[in-house]
Amino acid sequence: MVDFPLSLPSLDPGWVWLTGAGPGDPGLLTLLALRGLSQADVVVYDALVGSEILDLARPGAVLEYAGKRGGKPSAKQPDISRRLVQLSREGKRVLRLKGGDPFVFGRGGEEALSLVEAGVPFRVVPGISAGIGGLAYAGIPVTHRDVNSAVTFITGHDTNGTVPDSVDWTALARGSPVLVLYMALKHIEAIAERLIAAGRRRDEPVAVVCRATLPEQRVLETTLGACAADVVASGLEPPALVVVGEVVRLRTALDWLGALDGRVLFPDPLGSRSRGETG
Ligand code: SAH
Numbered sequence: 001m002v003d004f005p006l007s008l009p010s011l012d013p014g015w016v017w018l019t020g021a022g023p024g025d026p027g028l029l030t031l032l033a034l035r036g037l038s039q040a041d042v043v044v045y046d047a048l049v050g051s052e053i054l055d056l057a058r059p060g061a062v063l064e065y066a067g068k069r070g071g072k073p074s075a076k077q078p079d080i081s082r083r084l085v086q087l088s089r090e091g092k093r094v095l096r097l098k099g100g101d102p103f104v105f106g107r108g109g110e111e112a113l114s115l116v117e118a119g120v121p122f123r124v125v126p127g128i129s130a131g132i133g134g135l136a137y138a139g140i141p142v143t144h145r146d147v148n149s150a151v152t153f154i155t156g157h158d159t160n161g162t163v164p165d166s167v168d169w170t171a172l173a174r175g176s177p178v179l180v181l182y183m184a185l186k187h188i189e190a191i192a193e194r195l196i197a198a199g200r201r202r203d204e205p206v207a208v209v210c211r212a213t214l215p216e217q218r219v220l221e222t223t224l225g226a227c228a229a230d231v232v233a234s235g236l237e238p239p240a241l242v243v244v245g246e247v248v249r250l251r252t253a254l255d256w257l258g259a260l261d262g263r264v265l266f267p268d269p270l271g272s273r274s275r276g277e278t279g
Contacts, residue, residue, distance in 0.1 A: 008032060009123065015086050016094040016120055018108050020050045020101040020127015022135040025213035026277040029053065032125040033097070037061075040095035041088050044080070046106075048099025048239060050214070057095075077107060081114035088120040099239075100127040103116060104184050105155050129153075132181040134212025134241055138219045140248055141253035146270055147246045148177035156242070157186025163187045163194075173198030178245035185240045189228035195244065200224055205248035208242040216255070221248065246270070 011017050017036045022028035037056045047067030054063055065073045087094045102108030115122045131153050143152045158164035173195045202225030210218045222230040252269040259265050
């Protein structure tokens with residue numbers, strides 16, 4: 001059990017804490033997430049939550065898996081919501097632990113709505129979303145003053161598993177200088193084609209960041225025109241983020257994790273671009 005120097009709320013019996021576990025590195029848990037882990041009777045967790053984080057649960061806490069495993073279909077969302085309600089009614093202290101932030105492409109909103117409907121008391125504990133914190137571990141800031149004053153977070157597949165038609169790819173290609181795509185590896189070819197058709201440059205930098213913040217983190221630096229083939233050639237697998245935009249260039253200066261392994265960092269990654277002489 002961790003001694004808390006702060007007066008943090010307690011996870012009380014009958015309550016559900018809908019909690020983000022961050023992108024993977026246990027060091028990126030919030031104090032409230034750690035507090036929840038140290039007090040929960042039951043931790044209902046998703047596939048993206050790693051064992052190092054689950055090891056922080058109170059000894060005796062029941063760990064319940066609510067994701068996909070061994071090719072079996074994932075637990076259905078209504079089943080998960082029902083289970084949370086049931087555990088709460090049994091008077092359990094329930095930590096619902098999800099990868100990244102629970103409200104970012106995590107269906108946390110749906111679970112929270114079910115809790116409201118059932119009258120279950122709950123707290124939302126935000127987490128560091130992979131699209132921000134994961135990219136930071138790859139040395140890529142999602143905004144940089146000389147590059148972009150807007151960034152868009154997009155899901156690369158919809159509920160049917162196809163490229164989302166609800167996304168106006170043309171408008172995004174024109175209006176958003178930096179695009180951060182979750183769940184996009186499978187459809188990277190189709191997405192890159194749509195962006196290029198809408199006017200994005202083939203040589204625009206792209207990074208694919210797999211298992212961000214974990215010891216197995218891998219980063220592929222490529223371009224919009226080459227990313228689909230490069231992903232296949234690299235054998236990279238989900239979970240991965242795809243980031244499109246000039247901010248990727250900053251990695252040559254800001255790959256702080258690579259520098260720990262001896263990578264030499266170059267302080268002027270944008271060159272003339274940072275002085276407004278874009279070509
Ligand atoms: N709620 C989560 C996102 C869940 S959707 C969050 O806020 O981060 C699942 C997708 O998130 C994955 O397909 C992948 O695109 C991304 N993701 C989550 N963790 C990741 C990690 N450690 N490395 C790379 N991508 C990750």
